[in-house]
Amino acid sequence: MNEVIGIIIAAILCWLNFVIVDTYFGLPEQSGVRGARIIGKDVEKRGGDIAGGFFQGNILCSPDASAGTLMASIGYMLLGIPGGIIAAFLVFIGNRLCADPGYAGTTGCLTATAIIFLTSFIGLTPEMFIVGMVIAIFTIMGIDQAKVSVVLGKIAKKFNRHARE
Amino acid sequence: MAYIVAIVCSIVVALVLRLPLLPSKPYRYSFDVSALYPTPIIAIGILSIFLVLNYTFMYNGLVLAAVIGVLSALFVKYLFDFVFPKPLDENAGEDMNE
Numbered sequence: 376m377n378e379v380i381g382i383i384i385a386a387i388l389c390w391l392n393f394v395i396v397d398t399y400f401g402l403p404e405q406s407g408v409r410g411a412r413i414i415g416k417d418v419e420k421r422g423g424d425i426a427g428g429f430f431q432g433n434i435l436c437s438p439d440a441s442a443g444t445l446m447a448s449i450g451y452m453l454l455g456i457p458g459g460i461i462a463a464f465l466v467f468i469g470n471r472l473c474a475d476p477g478y479a480g481t482t483g484c485l486t487a488t489a490i491i492f493l494t495s496f497i498g499l500t501p502e503m504f505i506v507g508m509v510i511a512i513f514t515i516m517g518i519d520q521a522k523v524s525v526v527l528g529k530i531a532k533k534f535n536r537h538a539r540e
Numbered sequence: 541m542a543y544i545v546a547i548v549c550s551i552v553v554a555l556v557l558r559l560p561l562l563p564s565k566p567y568r569y570s571f572d573v574s575a576l577y578p579t580p581i582i583a584i585g586i587l588s589i590f591l592v593l594n595y596t597f598m599y600n601g602l603v604l605a606a607v608i609g610v611l612s613a614l615f616v617k618y619l620f621d622f623v624f625p626k627p628l629d630e631n632a633g634e635d636m637n638e
Binding site: 454457458460461463464465467468472477478481 | 543577578581582584585586588589591592624
């Protein structure tokens with residue numbers, strides 16, 4: 376498959392994977408640590424959504440499904456499916472060191488491994504997923520935090536995971 | 541195949557050691573260990589490290605999978621809180637109405 380098209384497809388799949396898993400496991404609902412809450416309040420002050428702000432803060436402060444997807448792609452590139460599972464194990468250790476229960480990270484890692492395995496039949500390589508995941512995180516954190524947080528807040532509302540206030 | 545043996549073995553041994561099947565409520569924020577999480581994750585993680593290193597012992601790694609399943613259940617039951625303590629300030633993220 377053409378590399379550019381593959382990277383675009385991989386970026387979309389990664390974005391959906393980690394946003395859905397993270398939202399389902401309640402990242403927008405509450406801030407796990409103090410740093411995440413400060414980021415959330417700051418994003419809200421700049422015209423964003425508090426739930427989206429907590430989401431971004433939690434992604435920044437501990438390895439969640441975003442880091443899980445990235446680590447799973449790297450592990451899969453190096454060692455195949457066992458690499459993805461080892462990545463889930465390492466993400467779990469990292470979660471516990473960051474005072475995070477770790478459900479989102481490990482689940483995201485395993486689902487990402489499954490997605491990479493399934494899409495390898497249509498010609499997507501793990502390298503495309505690494506690049507795609509970097510692009511996906513860039514769209515969440517890098518372009519316009521306030522506007523993206525509004526979108527994330529809407530997704531959170533749809534999953535019934537909006538911040539309780 | 542060895543993965544399924546490791547997962548089943550770890551869950552069964554964890555239940556025999558009287559770990560609860562599911563974490564205590566609320567599910568998504570609980571730090572308590574349980575049979576479904578994180579025991580199988582630890583078991584398959586360590587098993588795949590052995591498989592990647594091409595160490596499979598007997599019967600294509602089935603015996604190894606069973607041993608790792610038992611050991612990871614024992615680890616979660618007796619050593620987990622010592623290695624990964626729960627966060628000290630449990631309400632750090634919950635007081636949102638300040």
